[in-house]
Amino acid sequence: MIREKLAHILLALAASAVTLTAHAESGWNQLNMTQGVTHISREIYHLHMKIFWICVAIGVVVFAVMIWSIVNYRRSKGAVPDVTLVHNTRVEFIWTIVPVFILVAMAVPAARTLIEIEDTSKTELTIKVTGFQWGWQYDYLDDGVMYYSRLDHRSDAARELLSGIDPESVEHYLLNVDHPFVVPVDTKVRLLVTGADVIHSWWVPAFGVKKDAIPGFVNEAWFKIDKDKPGLYRGQCAELCGRDHGFMPIVVDARSKEDFAAWLKQTAAAQKQAAAPATPAAAPVPTAATEEKAPWPKS
Amino acid sequence: MAEVLTTASHDDHDHKPHGWRRWVYATNHKDIGTMYLIFACIMFFVGGGAAMLIRLELFKPGLQFFDPQFFNSLTTMHALIMIFGAVMPAWTGLANWMIPMQLGAPDMALPRLNNLSFWILPFAFTLLLSSFFVPGGAPAGGWTMYPPLILQTGAAFPMLIFSVHLMGASSILGAINVIVTIMNMRASGITLLRMPLFVWTWLITAYLLIAVMPVLAGAVTMLLTDHFFGTTFFTAAGGGDPVMFQHIFWFFGHPEVYILILPAFGIISEVIPTFSRKPLFGYEAMVYATASIAFLSFIVWAHHMFTVGMPLAAQLFFMLSTMLIAVPTGVKVFNWTATMWKGSLSFEPPMLFALAFLFLFTIGGFSGLMLAIVPADYQYQDTYFVVAHFHYVLVPGAIFGIMAGVYYWLPKWTGRMYDQTLAKWHFWLSTIFVNVLFFPQHFLGLAGMPRRIPDYAVQFTDWNMVSSIGGFGFGLAQLLFPYLIWKCVRSGVPVGPRAWEGAHGLEWELPSPPPYHSWTTPPSDAVIARGAEH
Numbered sequence: 001m002i003r004e005k006l007a008h009i010l011l012a013l014a015a016s017a018v019t020l021t022a023h024a025e026s027g028w029n030q031l032n033m034t035q036g037v038t039h040i041s042r043e044i045y046h047l048h049m050k051i052f053w054i055c056v057a058i059g060v061v062v063f064a065v066m067i068w069s070i071v072n073y074r075r076s077k078g079a080v081p082d083v084t085l086v087h088n089t090r091v092e093f094i095w096t097i098v099p100v101f102i103l104v105a106m107a108v109p110a111a112r113t114l115i116e117i118e119d120t121s122k123t124e125l126t127i128k129v130t131g132f133q134w135g136w137q138y139d140y141l142d143d144g145v146m147y148y149s150r151l152d153h154r155s156d157a158a159r160e161l162l163s164g165i166d167p168e169s170v171e172h173y174l175l176n177v178d179h180p181f182v183v184p185v186d187t188k189v190r191l192l193v194t195g196a197d198v199i200h201s202w203w204v205p206a207f208g209v210k211k212d213a214i215p216g217f218v219n220e221a222w223f224k225i226d227k228d229k230p231g232l233y234r235g236q237c238a239e240l241c242g243r244d245h246g247f248m249p250i251v252v253d254a255r256s257k258e259d260f261a262a263w264l265k266q267t268a269a270a271q272k273q274a275a276a277p278a279t280p281a282a283a284p285v286p287t288a289a290t291e292e293k294a295p296w297p298k299s
Numbered sequence: 300m301a302e303v304l305t306t307a308s309h310d311d312h313d314h315k316p317h318g319w320r321r322w323v324y325a326t327n328h329k330d331i332g333t334m335y336l337i338f339a340c341i342m343f344f345v346g347g348g349a350a351m352l353i354r355l356e357l358f359k360p361g362l363q364f365f366d367p368q369f370f371n372s373l374t375t376m377h378a379l380i381m382i383f384g385a386v387m388p389a390w391t392g393l394a395n396w397m398i399p400m401q402l403g404a405p406d407m408a409l410p411r412l413n414n415l416s417f418w419i420l421p422f423a424f425t426l427l428l429s430s431f432f433v434p435g436g437a438p439a440g441g442w443t444m445y446p447p448l449i450l451q452t453g454a455a456f457p458m459l460i461f462s463v464h465l466m467g468a469s470s471i472l473g474a475i476n477v478i479v480t481i482m483n484m485r486a487s488g489i490t491l492l493r494m495p496l497f498v499w500t501w502l503i504t505a506y507l508l509i510a511v512m513p514v515l516a517g518a519v520t521m522l523l524t525d526h527f528f529g530t531t532f533f534t535a536a537g538g539g540d541p542v543m544f545q546h547i548f549w550f551f552g553h554p555e556v557y558i559l560i561l562p563a564f565g566i567i568s569e570v571i572p573t574f575s576r577k578p579l580f581g582y583e584a585m586v587y588a589t590a591s592i593a594f595l596s597f598i599v600w601a602h603h604m605f606t607v608g609m610p611l612a613a614q615l616f617f618m619l620s621t622m623l624i625a626v627p628t629g630v631k632v633f634n635w636t637a638t639m640w641k642g643s644l645s646f647e648p649p650m651l652f653a654l655a656f657l658f659l660f661t662i663g664g665f666s667g668l669m670l671a672i673v674p675a676d677y678q679y680q681d682t683y684f685v686v687a688h689f690h691y692v693l694v695p696g697a698i699f700g701i702m703a704g705v706y707y708w709l710p711k712w713t714g715r716m717y718d719q720t721l722a723k724w725h726f727w728l729s730t731i732f733v734n735v736l737f738f739p740q741h742f743l744g745l746a747g748m749p750r751r752i753p754d755y756a757v758q759f760t761d762w763n764m765v766s767s768i769g770g771f772g773f774g775l776a777q778l779l780f781p782y783l784i785w786k787c788v789r790s791g792v793p794v795g796p797r798a799w800e801g802a803h804g805l806e807w808e809l810p811s812p813p814p815y816h817s818w819t820t821p822p823s824d825a826v827i828a829r830g831a832e833h
Contacts, residue, residue, distance in 0.1 A: 027757075027758050027759065027760050027761030027762060028761050028762075030742060030743075030746035030758055030759065030761075030762065031742045031745065031746065032742075032745050032746070033678055033745045033746075034746075034747070040674075043674065044674045044675055044677065044678055047672060047674055047675050048669065048672075048675045048678070051668065051669050051672055051675065052669065055665035055668060055669065058665070059661065059662070059665060062632065062633075062636065062661065063658065063661075065636050065640070066636050066639065066654075066657060066658065069636065069639040069640050069642070069644070070639070070644060070654065073575070073639060073640070073641060073642050073643060073644050074643075074644050074645070075576070075643040075644060075645045076645070079641075079642070079643040079644065080643060081575065081576040081577040081641065081642045081643040082577065082641040082642075083576075083577050083578060085577065085580065085637070085640065085641055086577075086578045086579070086580055086581070086582070087580070087581055087582075088637075091637070092581055092584055092630070092633075095629065095630065095633045096626060096629075096630055099625055099626050099629045100626060103622045103623070103625060103626070106622065106668075106672065107618065107619060107622060110618065110672045110673060110674060110675075111615055111618070113674040114611065114614060114615065114618075114673050114674050115611065117674060117677075118611045118614075158361065159361065159362060159754055160362065161362045161363075161364075161365070161366060162362070162363065163361065163362075165361075166361070167360040167361045167754075167757055168360075168757055172756070173360060173756055173757050174360075174754060174755065174756045175756045193608075197447065198445075198447045198448040198451070199445060199447070199448065199541060201606060201680075201681060203681075203749070205678060205747045208674070208677060208678060209677070210606050210677045210678065210680055210681075211606055211608065212606050212607045212608060214535075214541055214542060214607065214608070215447060215535050215536075215541065216534075216535020216536065216540075216541065217535065217541075217542065217608065219607075219608035220608070235747070236747075236749050236752075237749070238606075238680065238681040238682070238749045239445075239606075239681055240371070240440065240441045240445070240448065240681075240751045241448060242368075242371075242439075242440075242448055242451065243366075243367045243368040243371065243439075244367060245367075245371070245751060245752060246367060246749070246751075246752030246753050246754050246755070247367075247754075
């Protein structure tokens, strides 16, 4: 048993040594936050970079003094300690006050961006997002469209314990869903985020939006995708929500306003029709059959 | 030296219990300190074992070893074991050994309470660890125990709650003992502002413990009643509020992170002056900075939960109060640096660990500052960036602080010098691998990898492999530590009372090893004056 496991580990190590060299260009450059495709996400990115560079500057100064001391004040080089140097009011005052000013310089732009983020007025479209164990439900409140979005089948098969399917062979492994969340670009979309069972968190890095989905509470969030940036944007649940927390991605399909309107109309009609027949319980979720001719793109 | 000899001969006819009674009925602060440290070391390896398994599963995408539920148990238990089983007991062990010796006191003020507070721990952790074998497995809802998720725990649920109660009780008893000892047992002449910084930081830590451990106990008790007795404190359907748990938890949780780090500040403040051969720069500023950090730790808790949807004013308040912590923390780092300035530095193992602490804890401080910026935190929250941040402050922070303390005082405890070359190997391997382990996690988080996931998208593979390799290296390097201590106890070279030439403080006025009962007669003014040159 132990030997079997050990062999397994060695095999895994060997296999990954191969992938390590094979995929040199894919992962190594994943180093920083995305700038995203909304005004807010760019603001956040710039804020992040600004604070980062301030920290780097402080770090360079502080570490330089430390390294200078380590290099120059060595006993092995005959350094004699200046034991009278135990206190200096002026220096201590300076290094207490200067950081305060630096912090204010960081806090002002941060507060400005935060106020902008919290402004949920003048939204043009409201969609309710409900996290559940384990997937997302999207509810277009004004248009009677509702559907569920879960991990796609290929990822779902590959992610089974010892599935034998190489994740590298699955396109957008763990970041793909059956029904992407369709939204229009250039529209201030308001999300009403809630949870059905436990707390989840709806996160799409490209929008700079992360909001907890809490049962019994409705949180607000919004995004407005750049007009020239339709496309697919991926994210994941960001709050531990049980066994399959790692397997409830979010895929947003951002379409032009016209395409979105057309999709909404078609889907609303399809769902109404699906709901009409004798079995009302047969849900508004499109079945595999409807999926074929489908409003949802092959993502 | 005269005093040393008298104390030593005075204690010669002192008898101690033998066999198992010495440990089970222990009331001697040194014995209890030793038991705490051994317990912490065992838990460090148990928690570290969980971490190795986590890094093993995360070595490459796809699930190779564990079911996701078991993976979640591993992350949950890793945190609980490391926080409550390794770091906190290690600090209490060091407090037990050192506070009486540093204050010229014969023992801790409340020896039987001391015995109780230690012996609660093995039971607490036996209970917690045995939950791996009950239906539903070990708790998997995260060490933060957020409801409603934690209420889905199986048979392990009451075991988790009761073991947290036990750990809290143990911590409170230990903290009471530390406060009473420091307030009442100082040798005359040791005023509060002449105490060594390790004692100061522990005094403040003890107050934090007494303030917040009951809050944690209250929070988990409410979980217990929600689960078994039909209350709905945290259930929205019954009029409760799941977010309230997070507020209560983090009101405990944020001071808790300072409970984990403040004693390290104390140790670094003793080690750096010793090996710089120069008194600590700005002693009083250090004390006030520690107190400010402790105060601020009570008004920043909600920075752990910026994404729960708080009002704008609350978010601004918690952002600003959090940023303020950078000021006293900066003061400390600057003071340590100024202590080295114009010193005469040598680089024995305790100093090496203190220096690594200085650099790497500062890096953790920077990422902490970034995390305080609310809009940016929306992107960082619950990603590997956060994992990198808190591991930088806890591993090269708290753990390296403990290592520095053990390497500093081990010759005092055992009367023997350890193998310094081997200790330097331990240091270099730990320092290199800890960075290989945690630095790439900053990249992973920024690139979008959430924390607490057993499997990930393929673009995160490369840095996860690097991180895992660092993890295995770090884990293996730690095996040197118990070996080195064992070797020191068995065959170290005997040392004199002052094991390090630059060391000051009352503990160095005692022989090495100190007698079973030290300072049975309080130190004389001359000894105190010699020892109190900070």
